[in-house]
Amino acid sequence: MIDLYFWPTPNGKKISILLEEAAIPYKIKAINIGRGDQLTADFLKISPNGRMPAIVDHDPIGGGSPLTIFESGAIMEYLAEKSGKFWPKEPHKKYDVAQWMYWQMANQGPKMGEQGHFRRTANAGKNGDQAYALLRFDNEVHRIYGVMNLGLHKKKYLAAGEYTIADMICYPWATTWQNRNLDLNEFPNVKRWLDEIGERPAVKKAMAAGPEYREDPASVTPDEQARRSKLLTHQRAQAVPKEWS
C-alpha cells in the first residue's frame, strides 16, 4: 500500500491522477498546507523541502524497508516504473517523456506558482508596486503555454506518441489558465489536449478532489490564524527539529 501525503493542489493532483490511471492502491494522508502540516518534524523527515506531495511505499520495488519519496517528478517516475505503465522504456520514447517531466518541474510549475504568488500579492495591495513581477511572470506563463502549444503541434500527446506521465504532470497546472492574463484560444493545441485529457475517467476523479478538504473558515480562531500566518509567511530555513535527536 502507498501512503500519499496530499493536499488538493496541482502538484498533489499529478500524483493522484497517476495512481488512479495505473490503478495502484493508495491511502491519502492529508497535509493541510494552510495549517502548516508540511512543516511538522514528522513530515520534514519524509519531505525536508516542507512541501507536499510525498509518498511512502510500504511494499517497494525490490523489497526492503518502506521507501519514501518527495518531489512530484521523482514520485511519478517511481510509480510509472513500479506499475510498468505510462513511461515507455525504448530510449527515444523514454527521454522524450523525461524531457517534458524535467521541463514541467523546472518551468511550468515554478513559473505558474510565482505568477500566482505575485498576482495575489498585487490584489491584496501589499508590499508596494508589483508591476515588474507581474510583467515578468505574465510573460513567462504566456511563453510556457506557447511551449506546450509547440510540443503538441500535430501530436495528440506531449511525448512518445502516447499518453504518458508527461501529460499527467503537465495537465493539472495547465487547467489553471483562467485568471492568468492569457487567452487560451491563442494556444489551440493546448486547448484540444486539455479537453481530451479532461475526459479521462481517472483524471476526472483525481481532479474532483478538493471540497472535502476545505476547512470552515469560522472554525479557525483569530489566534490560530495568527499562528498560521507567522509560520507560513516569509518562510526561511528550518532548524533541525529537536524531535530528530
Ligand SMILES: N[C@@H](CCC(=O)N[C@@H](CS)C(=O)NCC(=O)O)C(=O)O
Ligand atoms: N517541486 C515540488 C513542489 C511542491 C509544492 O510546491 N507544493 C506546495 C503545494 S502545491 C506546498 O506544499 N506548499 C506549502 C508551502 O508553500 O508552505 C513538487 O513538485 O513536488
